[in-house]
Amino acid sequence: MLAFIIRRMIQSVVVMFFVALLAFAMFRFVGDPVHQMVGIETSLEEREELRVKLGLRDPIIVQFGRFVGNAATLDFGISYQHQRPVSEMIKERMPATLELSLISALFSLLVGVPMGVYTGLHRQGVLSKVFMTASLIGISLPTFLIGILLIYVFAVILGWLPSFGRGVVVDLGGWRTGLLTTEGLKALIMPAITLGLFQLTLIMRLVRAEMLEVLRTDYIKFARARGLTNRAVNFGHALKNTLVPVITITGLQLGSIIAFAIITETVFQWPGMGLMFLQAIQNVDIPIMAAYLIMIAFFFVAINLVVDMLYYVVDPRLRVDASKAHGHG
């Protein structure tokens, strides 16, 4: 297990290295930063001086080493547009995105898995057919349209929920959370549903398909033949066997949720990283773009590491290969 984790860690470092290379390349190819920093009157000598000062005349390897070193200490430079350290801006924005992503992932899991189990067990049921039809809508409607529809119904017509922003946030040692106030929670509902709806339908369909597959297996038949209760068979034996693919997809989707919260954040004017990233693109603010790229890659890598470790917890076949050759007979 430990060797496995270490091996995966090394792989993760390699992935992060290449992502850093990409992020660094952005600086090199998206124009000369000095042009954006100085005025028209600045002389060529002064520009050259600035380049040397910024380290732009150093060999590329040295520059890249410096970039990686800084990134490792969470120093992503100064935003061109805002003239503030990027890490500071990310720190302000990240709690909003992470809270939104986690809540919407939880929502899609807690609703999607039971719906998947239900539709798998009662394939012919009326409710199952309703779920399956509704899930088609969930998969085919674009996120922004769902968000706008929700705003129209619950904010404009009914006036129950706020249409934008995070509501009231509480500062917990630098982490500004909206989870502790009613207004904050109310503001979270619609963005979380909007962001999680697609994942929900995906998870529901995945769990259903896996359940149908697993329920046909011999060990389920044998579990029934042993007289185990329906509950034990369906949840203890069948559902647990569907978990490996569900964990895989959920992990990947959690990464996507964080990375692609952009649209939802735009629709709901949610002050998260996605909104910041969108503005950075509009203003060619490369330090923010590079930092965002690295952050998202880090989340993906970290989530995948956790997913791989969860496989170990769920499936004993992956655990001890050393003792495989014990039996005879």
Next chain:
Amino acid sequence: MAGNPLLEVRNLRVEFPTRRGILTAVDDISLHIDPGEVLGVVGESGAGKSMTGAAIIGLLEPPGRIADGEILLEGRRIDNLPYEQMRRIRGREIGAIFQDPLTSLNPLYSVGEQLVETIQTHTDMSHSQALARAIELLAEVGIPAPERRVEHYPHQFSGGMRQRVVIALALCVNPKLIIADEPTTALDVSIQAQIIALLKRLCREHGTAVMLVTHDMGVIAETADRVAVMYAGRIAEIGPVRQVIQNPKHPYTVGLMGSIPSIDQGDGRLTQIEGAMPRLTAIPQGCAFNPRCTLTMDRCFRERPDLVQVEETRVSCWHHDKELAHA
């Protein structure tokens, strides 16, 4: 037949409604199993052997259903019980062993967890008592170092060892009847004999009756007290195993016996029954065996023969019908 039978199946019919009409997988089968007796059920694939077993234990796969007949366990009807009551009978009174030990165990639970779960479902034992019983059972089915092996997962056992675990699971709360559906088919030939011997010994020790479904006449000859030969969803012949093997009466059984190689008569070619068993959609009128039978008469194509008693055997063939014999 001494005393009351443990299990009695009367005129059982199992049907599968399909888009192209109703398929009858098991057609009017009657048989009984006495306490502690081993009844072999043989036949080709699709003869309805496994369906009969599944119907008895109440696990027919939908849309399959019992269309007619009754199944009685110790005189009590069990074919029409509500799901929950039937569940209590499964494992507790009727156990089952399936064909493929490699896939019969849940890969995500240790064999100990699966045994304890089954034991606790049917008894009031505490977890530690159930675990002790699980270790005892593993020892009983011949698994070395059971205290250690009880924590292992199915993938850490070989096929033969897994089938031993499956047997332990089927026997763990001492059911009165075990339905063993091709318990050795998926195993190596060298291991088949061990597993059969084990099953036979355990059932004798526990007084458990067995319905042994197989297509292996050798296994039947070694293990069974009586044998039912099935063909196209019906019983062709049923009787004491010695009689059926040495003096088969139905032309199909005669053919089956002729197709088994024997060490004594090493010379001639093995006989083979021409053709194949009819599909469920195309069972011929009259005797279902008539397209392959070498002894057909007019009547075989018109009317379906019922089981008639000939010596100790019951056989469904017009050649053994008394009226005809006396005519």
